[in-house]
Amino acid sequence: MNLNELIINVKKKLKKNINIEDILIEDKTFLHKNHAGHQGNKFHLKISIKSGELKKLNKIESNKKIYKILDEELKKHIHSLRILIN
Secondary structure: OOHHHHHHHHHHHHHHHOOOOEEEEEEOHHHHOOOOOOOOOOEEEEEEEEOHHHHOOOHHHHHHHHHHHOHHHHHHOEEEEEEEEO
16 A cells, blocks of 8 residues: 555544544654664554544543554554644
8 A cells, every 4th residue: 555545544534433623644754764673565654633522532542542443554554653632
């Protein structure tokens, strides 16, 4: 899966399962290319979400919810996620 397909899938899955006012997904893979554990077929993503639903949860609960929704993508295509909730 290429980066653009991954971002589209991630947005679609999150919007389907969470009430989201705004979402921005950025590729941060370039920051990790020289790291020892870097896998060329997996991406490092930064997700900024504006969501009243997630804001009501504590940070651990909101992150667990996102990780559960993106379980398949995390196993196959995402090496790491940075999640910011506004």
